[in-house]
Amino acid sequence: MAHIPDRPVRTRFAPSPTGSLHIGGARTALFSWLLAKHYDGKFILRIEDTDRTRYVEGSLEELLDGLRWLGITWDEGPDVGGSYGPYTQSERLEHYHKWAAWLVENDKAYRCYCTAERLAQVNEEKKKRGEQLGYDRHCRYLTPEERAQREAEGLSSVVRLKAPLDGQTTVHDLIHGEITFDNSTIQDAVLLKSDGFPTYHLAVIVDDHLMEISHVTRSSEWLPSLPLHVTLWNAFGWQMPYYAHLPVILNPNGKGKMSKREVFMPDGTQVPTLVRDYKAAGYIPEAVVNFLTNIGWNFGDDREVFTVEESIERFDITKVNPANAAFPFDKLNWLNATYIQNMPTDVLAAHLRQPLEEAGLTVDSDETLRRIAPLVQERLKFYKDIVDWAGFFFREPFVAAPPEDLIQKKMDAESTAQALERAYEVLSQIDDFTHERLLEKMDALATELGLKRGQMFGVLRVAVTGQRVAPPIFETMEIIGKDKCLTRIQQAAESLKQLT
RNA sequence: GCCCCCAUCGUCUAGCGGCCUAGGAUGUCACCCUUUCAAGGUGAAGACACGGGUUCGAGUCCCGUUGGGGGUACCA
Numbered sequence: 001m002a003h004i005p006d007r008p009v010r011t012r013f014a015p016s017p018t019g020s021l022h023i024g025g026a027r028t029a030l031f032s033w034l035l036a037k038h039y040d041g042k043f044i045l046r047i048e049d050t051d052r053t054r055y056v057e058g059s060l061e062e063l064l065d066g067l068r069w070l071g072i073t074w075d076e077g078p079d080v081g082g083s084y085g086p087y088t089q090s091e092r093l094e095h096y097h098k099w100a101a102w103l104v105e106n107d108k109a110y111r112c113y114c115t116a117e118r119l120a121q122v123n124e125e126k127k128k129r130g131e132q133l134g135y136d137r138h139c140r141y142l143t144p145e146e147r148a149q150r151e152a153e154g155l156s157s158v159v160r161l162k163a164p165l166d167g168q169t170t171v172h173d174l175i176h177g178e179i180t181f182d183n184s185t186i187q188d189a190v191l192l193k194s195d196g197f198p199t200y201h202l203a204v205i206v207d208d209h210l211m212e213i214s215h216v217t218r219s220s221e222w223l224p225s226l227p228l229h230v231t232l233w234n235a236f237g238w239q240m241p242y243y244a245h246l247p248v249i250l251n252p253n254g255k256g257k258m259s260k261r262e263v264f265m266p267d268g269t270q271v272p273t274l275v276r277d278y279k280a281a282g283y284i285p286e287a288v289v290n291f292l293t294n295i296g297w298n299f300g301d302d303r304e305v306f307t308v309e310e311s312i313e314r315f316d317i318t319k320v321n322p323a324n325a326a327f328p329f330d331k332l333n334w335l336n337a338t339y340i341q342n343m344p345t346d347v348l349a350a351h352l353r354q355p356l357e358e359a360g361l362t363v364d365s366d367e368t369l370r371r372i373a374p375l376v377q378e379r380l381k382f383y384k385d386i387v388d389w390a391g392f393f394f395r396e397p398f399v400a401a402p403p404e405d406l407i408q409k410k411m412d413a414e415s416t417a418q419a420l421e422r423a424y425e426v427l428s429q430i431d432d433f434t435h436e437r438l439l440e441k442m443d444a445l446a447t448e449l450g451l452k453r454g455q456m457f458g459v460l461r462v463a464v465t466g467q468r469v470a471p472p473i474f475e476t477m478e479i480i481g482k483d484k485c486l487t488r489i490q491q492a493a494e495s496l497k498q499l500t
Numbered sequence: 501g502c503c504c505c506c507a508u509c510g511u512c513u514a515g516c517g518g519c520c521u522a523g524g525a526u527g528u529c530a531c532c533c534u535u536u537c538a539a540g541g542u543g544a545a546g547a548c549a550c551g552g553g554u555u556c557g558a559g560u561c562c563c564g565u566u567g568g569g570g571g572u573a574c575c576a
Contacts, residue, residue, distance in 0.1 A: 016576050051575050116574075132502055133572065158574055176505070185503050185572090193574040200576050224504055224571040245505085248570070252511080257570075266510080291512095294525085298513060302524040321513075322505075324569055328512040331526050341539075378539040389537090439535090457535040469537045 003174060003318045005242065009041025011215045013067075013074075014048045014204070017059040021066030021275040023327075024219070024249045024258050027292045031246055032217040033072045034293070034315040044211060045077030047088040048204075050197045066275035070285050071308065076211075084211040089203050096198035099206050099236070100159045100191055108235035109191060111157040112139035113150045134187045135160070159192035161201075161231065169227040174215075174244040175320045181227040189228055201225065205232045213241050217317070220245040220324070221257075244317050247296045247324045254326040263327070271329045282355070282382040283332065287339040291332045296321045305338055337381045348380075349373035355384040361394040368393065371479050375471035392465045393479065398488060401466045403495040408455040413499040419449055419459050420493040424486060433482040435474035442474070463492035 013029040015021070021029075036043040045067070049055060064079060076082025086092055103109035114135075122136050140162060142150070150157070163186040170180045191202035198206070208216060223245050233240045249258045252265045263271040272278050278288055286308065293311050294304055297320050340348060349369040356363050363369060376389045392398070407416045426441050446456035461473045464485055470476060477485050 014576090018576080048576065054575065112574095119574090127501090130501070160574095179504075181504070187572085190574045195574075197574085199574070204576095219570090220505065221570055222576090226504085247506085250569070254511085254568075294512065296512090298524095300514085302514075304512090304525050323507065324505085325513090326511060328526070331512065334526060337539090376538090379537065381538095442535095453535060461536060467536090471537085473535065 002316055003242075005039060005214055007214050008212075009036055009039035009214045010044060010212055011036040011041065011217055012044040012046050012208070012211065012213050013072075014046040014207075015063050016048045016051065016054065017063065018051075018054045018056050019059050019260070019274075020062040022258075022260055023273055023275060023278065023292075026066060026070060026072075026275050026288075027249060027295060028217065028219055028246055029067060029072055030070070030289060030292050031297070031317070031320070032215075034312055035215060035217060035244070035317050037312040038315040041214070042075040043073070044082070044084070044213070045074040045087060046207060046211070047078050048200065049088060049090045050200065050203055052090075052195070052197065062276065069275060069279055070289055072289075089198070089207065092203075092207065093196065093198075095206050095210060096192065096202055097196070100198070100202060103161075103191070103235060104159060106235075107162065109159050109161050110140055110142075111147070112160045112188075112190075113155045113157045114138055132185075137188050140188060156194045158190045158194050159202075160188045161186075161191055161228070161235075163188050163228070163231060169230050171226055171230055171243060173223075173226075174242055174317050175247075175322050176220075176223075176245060179223070179226065183227065183231075186227050186231060191232075201228055201232065205229060205236065205238075208241055209233075209236065209238045215242045215244060215317070217244045217246060219248055220322075221248060244320070245322075246320060247322055249295060250324050250326045252327045252329055258327050265329055269329075271327065282384045283336050284339045287336045288332065290339075291335050294331070295325050295328065296323075305335065305342075333381060340380050340383070341378055345373045345377060346370060348377055351383045352386045355386055356391070356394060358384075359387040359391065361387070361391060362396070363394060368479065372471070375475050379471070389471060392467060392470070393476075398484075399466050400488070400491060400495060401462050401468070403492070403499055405468055406459055406462045406492055406496060408458040411451075411455055411459075413496045415449075415451075416459055417493050417496040419445075419451060419456060420463060420489050420496070422449065423456075423460060424489050424493065427482070427489070428486055430482070433478060433485075435472075435478045438474040438477055459492075460489070463489050 011032040013032050015025055033043045047060060060078065067074070074080065076084060076087060078087040100109065104111065119135065123133050126133050139160070164183040167183045168180055169183055170178055172178055189201055190199050192198055226243065226245075230240065250256060251258050251263055252271060258273065260273055263273050265271060272281055279285070289308055290305060293299070297315070299306050299311060299314060349366065349372070352369050352373065353363050353366075372390050372393060376386060379389055380386060403413075406420075407413060422445055423442065426445055427438075430437055430441060442456055442460065443453060446453050449456070457473050460477070461470055462468055464473065464477055464480060
């Protein structure tokens with residue numbers, strides 16, 4: 001049964017500005033976004049920059065660019081604003097201070113004066129004794145006098161949660177169902193750091209509440225801190241959002257969380273990890289989104305290729321597979337090629353100019369591109385493959401293949417030269433230089449010379465394109481034009497003389 | 501160590517007690533088509549981790565084992 005929210009749907013993606021958008025983060029953002037869009041809700045972007053030491057200059061723009069490229073749009077966020085702003089946590093400190101103080105006043109939290117050194121020492125001793133690690137709650141039990149004394153001394157302090165000491169906490173997760181934890185495992189976590197910034201735990205609860213987030217979607221790495229968060233919701237007495245912990249994307253070999261860098265397929269090919277790397281590698285954003293949607297979720301009807309609108313229509317957060325998934329990178333390459341094959345030819349043509357120009361070639365007219373596009377459409381895996389497939393259309397001067405490449409199977413220099421010479425004669429007589437006519441004449445010539453089509457056409461292909469592998473030869477010749485074809489064929493015939 | 505999550509072809513997945521001699525996709529390998537290369541077509545190999553229950557009946561429910569993943573910070 002599908003999930004029916006009892007409140008307006010507002011989901012958020014809350015990255016830290018610590019670098020460029022990771023493909024795993026993009027998947028989390030995408031699922032949150034699909035959830036919101038499915039219910040005609042709002043998708044909010046919030047920046048969680050509460051750790052000043054990890055801040056990376058320029059990463060906010062990187063994050064936004066990555067999402068924009070994928071087509072994941074946000075209704076509220078640091079750049080566009082919204083009525084729940086500001087959307088950057090470092091600009092919301094007053095809220096965290098206010099609510100941290102509230103917790104202390106209401107006996108839900110306390111100030112802790114322990115030094116990092118003492119904390120380390122406590123853990124070391126616990127380790128030695130084989131006890132569970134964690135804060136020993138020393139300051140939780142300070143007397144008012146002791147507390148006053150420390151304040152008077154001006155000791156720096158943090159605010160810690162008073163975690164429940166016993167009992168159990170059960171939470172319902174939209175993807176995982178009921179999850180139960182022993183409260184004894186909940187730490188007296190730091191909520192407000194000594195530098196005045198909140199930790200994730202405090203900030204996420206305060207902001208999700210203030211921003212009226214209806215569904216918390218995040219990677220299941222967060223599952224262990226769920227009881228802590230529930231404790232906080234209860235301490236504040238606020239209505240809890242729905243929770244959905246998404247499966248983690250593992251490295252392609254299934255070993256460990258997908259890394260931020262240096263990821264390889266079992267066969268050794270490198271896998272891009274940053275969204276901007278996908279863009280740079282020439283992936284089609286729609287294909288990447290389609291690909292990501294298929295990890296942990298299934299469209300149904302045995303369909304794997306669909307538009308984002310279709311997935312919004314069908315998306316069901318409760319049907320997300322709770323199991324972690326190895327990153328199925330090879331499917332993306334297939335999908336990218338599928339997207340190229342399925343797009344209208346003129347759309348493809350428009351995408352071909354840029355890679356050609358980036359390769360230093362001059363594209364004179366869009367018309368040429370439109371004529372070439374149908375010849376290469378089912379051969380391209382990426383737009384940039386056009387350079388290898390059809391660069392010869394634009395390369396000036398023409399780069400001929402080495403003469404030995406002209407010689408086809410079971411042929412020699414002599415028979416090859418003869419084929420070229422005869423082809424030259426026949427072709428120069430043709431006025432309507434169309435592929436149909438060329439096929440007809442060259443087919444006949446092959447028969448005349450006692451050659452197989454593959455041999456005859458192969459010789460022409462190498463002579464005219466300079467490549468052994470190229471688009472269909474007669475369509476190609478038609479586009480290149482009679483004059484150039486004849487010149488190249490003549491040159492090819494000439495070049496064979498070097499071999500004799 | 502402790503806590504939590506997870507477990508179907510190599511991989512991504514369908515399956516929510518009988519429709520399963522387990523479906524799709526990708527990848528791999530054949531064959532067909534063929535003007536090279538692709539694309540396309542056909543086909544093949546390929547999985548319910550294991551052990552107990554529950555049930556007339558289990559891939560599907562329960563327990564355990566094993567395996568994998570995550571967490572265990574004044575990082576998120």
